[in-house]
Amino acid sequence: MKKIIEFNKINFGYEKNLPILKDVSFTINDGEYICIVGHNGCGKSTISKILIGLLKPWSGEIKLSDQIINQSNYHLLRENIGVIFQNPENQFVGLTVEDDIAFGLENKQIDPLEMKKIIADVSKLLKIDKLLKLGPQNLSGGEKQKVAIASILAMGPKIIVFDEATAMLDPKSKNEIKNLMLELKQKYHKTIISITHDMDEASKADKILLMNKGQVQDFASPLDIFKNVGKVKDAALDQPFILKLSMELNRINPHVVPTLNSKQLIKNIIDLKKQ
Numbered sequence: 001m002k003k004i005i006e007f008n009k010i011n012f013g014y015e016k017n018l019p020i021l022k023d024v025s026f027t028i029n030d031g032e033y034i035c036i037v038g039h040n041g042c043g044k045s046t047i048s049k050i051l052i053g054l055l056k057p058w059s060g061e062i063k064l065s066d067q068i069i070n071q072s073n074y075h076l077l078r079e080n081i082g083v084i085f086q087n088p089e090n091q092f093v094g095l096t097v098e099d100d101i102a103f104g105l106e107n108k109q110i111d112p113l114e115m116k117k118i119i120a121d122v123s124k125l126l127k128i129d130k131l132l133k134l135g136p137q138n139l140s141g142g143e144k145q146k147v148a149i150a151s152i153l154a155m156g157p158k159i160i161v162f163d164e165a166t167a168m169l170d171p172k173s174k175n176e177i178k179n180l181m182l183e184l185k186q187k188y189h190k191t192i193i194s195i196t197h198d199m200d201e202a203s204k205a206d207k208i209l210l211m212n213k214g215q216v217q218d219f220a221s222p223l224d225i226f227k228n229v230g231k232v233k234d235a236a237l238d239q240p241f242i243l244k245l246s247m248e249l250n251r252i253n254p255h256v257v258p259t260l261n262s263k264q265l266i267k268n269i270i271d272l273k274k275q
């Protein structure tokens with residue numbers, strides 16, 4: 001697997017002598033879907049702002065596709081990494097959906113014909129092609145969040161960070177955006193980093209980065225993280241329902257294997273009944 005992002009012993013704070021991130025190290029591979037989870041205030045959004053080059057670490061090293069980031073190539077972070085924040089209201093910059101998606105492309109001085117094609121492609125992917133002429137006042141929160149994602153996708157980043165991007169949405173829009181993250185990984189080979197308090201979402205990630213008070217507590221598969229009840233309690237996480245249920249059943253019958261996957265659990269139970 002090709003490495004795409006490396007943090008090596010990153011230290012950062014907003015105020016002198018008040019470190020927020022302490023020796024944060026992790027490696028993310030190209031095409032992975034990573035969830036960052038942990039308490040409020042443990043430094044997750046700070047990581048996302050360092051990732052996109054908005055904040056500079058006090059010390060440590062960031063690598064993007066094996067290239068060390070330094071003063072002279074900081075722009076590489078902004079060019080390769082896009083971010084979608086929690087509040088869809090704050091991300092709309094155009095007068096219409098079309099303007100909003102065009103905004104970043106105009107800054108990049110993309111040829112108008114090429115721009116039309118990009119806008120058509122991303123709005124089709126996000127299913128907002130019927131909304132292109134509308135203004136933000138005519139859109140729902142979920143639709144605005146889709147526009148924010150379309151505007152980021154139009155810029156063609158390799159890596160997309162979702163910082164609690166579904167937190168303010170209703171269950172239907174939430175599911176649409178969660179499915180879209182998986183689609184962006186599977187169909188478009190994007191690397192997805194999603195900061196979330198939604199444990200059912202995190203259970204679908206390739207790996208979970210568990211943060212605790214500015215430090216990496218664990219970086220492992222969802223099953224490894226959630227199976228460890230002690231760890232889950234320490235980090236004030238909720239165990240996903242299917243895992244809780246399969247662990248309870250496992251205590252009654254050790255042939256039921258703890259899992260995060262509902263289909264796997266159902267198959268397991270049916271197979272046991274057949275025996």
Ligand SMILES: Nc1ncnc2c1ncn2[C@@H]1O[C@H](COP(=O)(O)OP(=O)(O)OP(=O)(O)O)[C@@H](O)[C@H]1O
Pocket residue numbers: 014015020038039040041042043044045046047
């Ligand atoms: N601009 C700032 N100036 C000073 N302190 C800040 C600033 N932004 C964040 N902090 C502090 O840094 C710490 C980490 O904040 P951060 O936003 O990274 O947490 P988080 O893990 O994203 O939390 P949440 O789950 O609530 O979004 C918090 O204690 C916060 O108060």
Ligand SMILES: [Mg+2]
Pocket residue numbers: 044045046
């Ligand atoms: Mg945050």
